[in-house]
Structure formats: C-alpha cells, structure tokens
Amino acid sequence: MIALSREYPSVFGQPVIHAVDPAIFGYRYFTHCMACDFCGDSCCSYGVDIDVENVARIEALGDDFEAHVGVPRAQWFTKQRWTDPEFPGGAQARTRVKGGACVFLDRKQRGCKIHSYCIANGIDYHRLKPLVSILFPLTFEGGVLVASGELEDRSLVCADQGPNVYDGLRGELAWYFGEDFVAEVDAIRVSHAAGQAKA
DSSP: OEEEEEEEEOTTSOOEEEEEOGGGGTOEEOOOGGGOSSSTTGGGGSOOEEEHHHHHHHHTSOHHHHHHHTSOGGGSBOSOOEEOTTSGGGEEEEBOEETTEETTBOTTTOSBHHHHHHHHTTOOGGGTSOHHHHHTTEEEETTEEEEOHHHHTTOSTTEEEEEEHHHHHHHHHHHHHOHHHHHHHHHHHHHHHHHHHHO
16 A cells, blocks of 8 residues: 555545555556446446435435436435445445346446436536445545455456556546545556556
8 A cells, every 4th residue: 555645535524545555556447337338237236335425415306316217215225324434424325226236227228327317407426426336446445545346356347448447537536535636646656657667
C-alpha cells in the first residue's frame, strides 16, 4: 500500500481514502459497460452494497421512479442493515436480487434503471446510483483504494481488457474525492510505473 499525503473524504463524508494499492495500476477491465456485448450483465447478477443515506434518497423518489423500475419499492432493498463506518450514514444495505439480477437492472435495454432515470430527469447519477456500483471494479477497504476481488481472482468477465482500472475510473474518483486526490494518485502512478520499468 502507498500512503497518501493526507486523507481524502468523499463528497458524502465517507469513505475516507488514505492510501492506494498500486495493483490498481496493473489490473485492466473493459471499462465501457454499455458497449460490452459479451458479459451478459454478469456484474449486475448479485445486487450491490448501498449506504443507508442513499437508500433513503431513492425511497423518497416519487411514483414515477417506482413505475420506471417496474418493481414495488418494498422489494428494492434488503431489510437488514449492517453497521459500516466506511459508508455514508455509518451503515449499509444491499439492493435485492430478483430473477437472477439486481432489481434495478434494465433487462430490456441493459444498464441501471437508477442511472437511466437520473439521465432522463436531469439528476446527477452520483446522487442516487450506489457508490460501490459506480466505482466497480475498484472498492475501498479500511481507507485503502483497492481492486475488487473479482479483478484479483480474475472472475470478472471483462478482466484483462481495456485500460487499467484506475484510468478507467479516474473521472468517477475525481467526482467523489476531488481533483487533488486524482492529481496525487496520478503522481503515484507515474512514480510506480518508473519503478516498475527499472525492476
């Protein structure tokens, strides 16, 4: 792990990143999910962790969102909540799985129905789509930005294709953690690449 010069909280206060795993500069993935024609939306098969504050924002949306999803709101999230200080609000739930995929997966046009609703209604998708979903296949563990397990064990269908996972998600990381964060991680990437070239 490589320590950062300071802690970087997300725009929601949590998570707070204080280090990065340099492996994020080596793992690659397809990146452009909606252009993928070979994965069968496998990433959307399991549901996703979501912070309780975001659950509340989504549940507060009107009947038009419920109609857009096509599933009653009582079936969107697990009832169980888990304490997790790395998530905004200090706890998380999960989106439910229905018919073998996340309840928010658009089975006709592909993609996330939360995301498409935001686009159609002029809402920044970062405000409603789960952070863990947007950052996948990066994640955070104990304040460290790391590759998701699916990249590490190569079970991610699109692993080893496209740019490295950091470059693929750099813009999303900038939105959540700021331009200073990505500038520092950019410098680490350059330094890490130079070190790898000498090895």
